[in-house]
Amino acid sequence: MGQQYSGSDPRKRSPWGVLALVMLTGIALMRNGADVSLGPPQPASAAALKNIPDAAATPAAPAAVRPLPYAPASRVRVPVIQVDAPIVDVGLDAEGWIDAPHAQDPNLAGWYQNGIAPGQRGTSVITGHVDNDSGPAVFFGLGSLEKGNQVEVIRYDGRTAVFEVYGVEVYSKENFPGAHVYGDTGHPELRLITCGGGYSRATGYAGNVVAFARLVATR
Numbered sequence: 001m002g003q004q005y006s007g008s009d010p011r012k013r014s015p016w017g018v019l020a021l022v023m024l025t026g027i028a029l030m031r032n033g034a035d036v037s038l039g040p041p042q043p044a045s046a047a048a049l050k051n052i053p054d055a056a057a058t059p060a061a062p063a064a065v066r067p068l069p070y071a072p073a074s075r076v077r078v079p080v081i082q083v084d085a086p087i088v089d090v091g092l093d094a095e096g097w098i099d100a101p102h103a104q105d106p107n108l109a110g111w112y113q114n115g116i117a118p119g120q121r122g123t124s125v126i127t128g129h130v131d132n133d134s135g136p137a138v139f140f141g142l143g144s145l146e147k148g149n150q151v152e153v154i155r156y157d158g159r160t161a162v163f164e165v166y167g168v169e170v171y172s173k174e175n176f177p178g179a180h181v182y183g184d185t186g187h188p189e190l191r192l193i194t195c196g197g198g199y200s201r202a203t204g205y206a207g208n209v210v211a212f213a214r215l216v217a218t219r
Helices: 016-023 178-182
Strands: 073-078 083-090 109-112 122-128 150-155 160-172 188-200 204-218
Touching: 073 122, 083 122, 150 188, 150 204, 160 188, 178 188
Parallel strands: 083 109, 122 188
Antiparallel strands: 073 083, 073 150, 109 122, 150 160, 160 204, 188 204
């Protein structure tokens, strides 16, 4: 777990074989959400990546912002949607989806520990439930994010990686574009992911909401 980080881990990149498996699937989150009268907010058209001429060639972070070395993630903050949550390490579930943190704690996020550390060059992934049996959970408001909103990830080395959202999308679980979501843009990036789209009690949520963000500062 991240709490055991000593600062001596030399890892720079994760094995591609593991990431390739992830790209074929997506993320496993709540399959049976709670009854919330209006449901979680869905991404607005103004936040869509389609409004960026080439989403795969997003602008680099400012030249002064250098990627950080590897260090596990400790906490995530998204002030605009009142998120301030501890992070636990998650891996893949039995079906090959990125797992989510324990559903019993609504204010808990999960960092995909076999991937990129937040602030490292590459794409790091943080997951969270949209709801649980008690009601809204940590990423309930993810679909309401707008371009320019900031996300702070505190790491176990004491550094904070600050990201800026540049797009928010909802994708069908059956046609999840893993290579697009998890692919390396050549810059330090972050994906926040939760469940979204249509919901039925029998099958749960039909899709995933994905917030795309790039590193803009470190401290």
